[in-house]
Amino acid sequence: MTLDPQLISRFAAIVGERHALTAPEDIAPYVSEPRGLYGGVTPLVLRPANTEEVSRIMRLATETRTPIVPQGGNTGLVGGQMPDGSGTQVVVSLSRLNRIREIDLASNTATVEAGVVLQTLQEAAEEKGRLFPLALASQGSCEIGGNLSTNAGGIGALAYGTARDLCLGIEVVLPTGEVLDDLRKLKKDNTGYDLKDLFIGAEGTLGVITAAVVKLFPMPKGRELAWASVASPAKALELYQKATEIAGPSLTMFELMAQTPLDFVLRHMPETAYPLTEESPWHVLMEVSSARSAGDAREVMAILLSEAYEEGLISDATVAQNEGQRGKLLHLRESMSEAQKFEGGSIKHDISVPVVAIPEFLERAERAVQAVVPGARVACFGHMGDGNLHYNVSQPVGMDKAEYLRRYAAMNEAVYAIVQELGGSFSAEHGIGSLKREQLVATQPAVATELMRRIKAAFDPAGIMNPGKVI
């Protein structure tokens, strides 16, 4: 234990003994994550009940210069939610701040606390006939505060934007314990610097987001989800452009998947089946929504698929006929990350490039990957409409996992070099955390790094907010 027991007691008194975890078995779930990639050490996990308790925690942390690591559902993929190995950092879990304070149907907004699980909000909105469009593989356990702190993306971002775009107002506890209450429901507000968007995506390094006002949308009256086979990424790009042209803002999903990650899903995930008859090297999952009627969505999807067939963009397709079929198609896509675990080591990249550069990226990256580790299996899938791919590379069959993972940095370097040449980003939606911190400093202009450092110093002069992350 590396924190003074008296200090631990003072922190514990704020949240009550029951919600101040100090036993290793109680702490364990907060310092490890399912993939086992990140782990940390902490003598104390605090589970405050409300904003006031978070504020008191931060006041004490400032007074005693105690580093704080805010944590939501602990599903982050870059280690942003993990304490380091020093045992001096206190984890503050926001999970008990889990009230949906209000759903305002007239304004189409929800005011939610940071610890509300994403799926809980989705379901609460749906019960009221509204759509909260943020949707991720981890939606059953990730929390809104974490979604905002990492500016989460996911499959709904194409039409509705990322977490940033869905947020109208926030409540933040600053390192000093002061509370910035900006829980407004306004679509337009040009009063000074955009503080909200600084906290969003800052991964808890500038303050602790404790609540937010988010946008809701009328539930579409029709949603058509189709799975289609395409011969190549170039065909997928043509299909995407056609879908945009025909459906416009009604195109609400456009995912690209290689055959490899689909094979992994079919091999390892129970109750999955390939939805088409013939194999294909690439697949697209796309959705058309209509505000007007189910028939309208059907009609648009029918026009899209028929033109796509005629022009040779797709070779086969199926449309979900009911909620059950819809769920199965979505499950195939959402299980791809999970299924990879069963195929040994995986070297991951969460990249974005301009949408039109995706075919070129895929072609060049495949060659680069094979040069680094011959036989490596590219299990790529992602949000093509956003230019965002999860370019994951599984080890060659039979290779030693540890030996493969020793090539992590070399593989990253090869892939990121291509991303940079194409004007892309090496972290499209997962963030920086501890994983990509050096990468950020190494690749972004020095002047950007300097500005970020100054912002960090201006907001957190004592350096107690999630140290070692982002910057």
Place this chain on the structure above:
Amino acid sequence: MTLDPQLISRFAAIVGERHALTAPEDIAPYVSEPRGLYGGVTPLVLRPANTEEVSRIMRLATETRTPIVPQGGNTGLVGGQMPDGSGTQVVVSLSRLNRIREIDLASNTATVEAGVVLQTLQEAAEEKGRLFPLALASQGSCEIGGNLSTNAGGIGALAYGTARDLCLGIEVVLPTGEVLDDLRKLKKDNTGYDLKDLFIGAEGTLGVITAAVVKLFPMPKGRELAWASVASPAKALELYQKATEIAGPSLTMFELMAQTPLDFVLRHMPETAYPLTEESPWHVLMEVSSARSAGDAREVMAILLSEAYEEGLISDATVAQNEGQRGKLLHLRESMSEAQKFEGGSIKHDISVPVVAIPEFLERAERAVQAVVPGARVACFGHMGDGNLHYNVSQPVGMDKAEYLRRYAAMNEAVYAIVQELGGSFSAEHGIGSLKREQLVATQPAVATELMRRIKAAFDPAGIMNPGKVI
């Protein structure tokens, strides 16, 4: 002259004598604006040709501690683009940075310099079959750099967002002269703090935006514009909710206008005519766009109007049958600000409230206004779908203008008090400039002001960027 002539020569040498204006008649257009509300004094207006020249200007400004006021099309309504009265501030006009560097049809982006006039970009996009949806009354002279620096809104914001939402990447010259080049075309990029959104809306107080990558959209295949009479703001709200329900993301404009500003337009603006036969206290201008076809847009608008008639939401309506009629309807709306000038003094408010609170706001504000100046004429119009109204109040007929304008502060106070109670904003889209700087500090939480001050100090430690604006 309050600047050292030698210093003026050094600045002039950067842009060339021809583009360094020192004669009062050359300077005049840069230190006054059409309404005559703001005026300033400067011994020097610099008209750089490119980013490199802007960079050299800022380097010299930092070296010599010379305050710089960046200026676009000089159409701002809060004085943000004006030097103060000291004669020590140098105006830097971005108007010669007017190249459209690229229109990328495949990525649906345009890379434009700060001085490109908004309408020029709209037209360049349209020539290529694309829509750049930012649209303002001043679009014939306002410039993209100014649009971004003020996060401009306008009539297209309902469906496409404000300038902030339309911007993917920026190029900024910092006070030191360093250039931050972030001209990327990415929809997703989670690499560190959101610097872009700090510069957007900062009104030139953190740096000089010199170029940007903005989003383009496929030109809708059909656009239907309708003018409808409504009995009250409450009916207008119902109509808005119905329009949202029926058209969803295809609802691309929803403007509310009182009869008073329409009367002003019909009285003072040439070649204008009331589009309907019967008078009405309130009017709505709304647009439905379709990505699919002209017929589709017509059908949706027809359904919307027929249901609205049946349910008694509207009493009369007309739909533009061609581009000429469309232009006339838009002109009625866009002339409302201009027409007010002919009716004597006007006390203005650019407010936003949650959309559902608009009827309550209008009712309470009318009473408050009459209590401050009995007989004052509320000439309100604005972007109802964004909760954003231009709540302008013209003087009573026959009252002395100066006497009326002496009530400016009292009127503001009365209106803003209601806005604040409704959780609204006293500057929805025009910004803070010098006009609302004290208002900002007086009404926002002290902790927000403190954070903004720290950001300002972090980015502009010498305090040379547009001093006296925003913060």
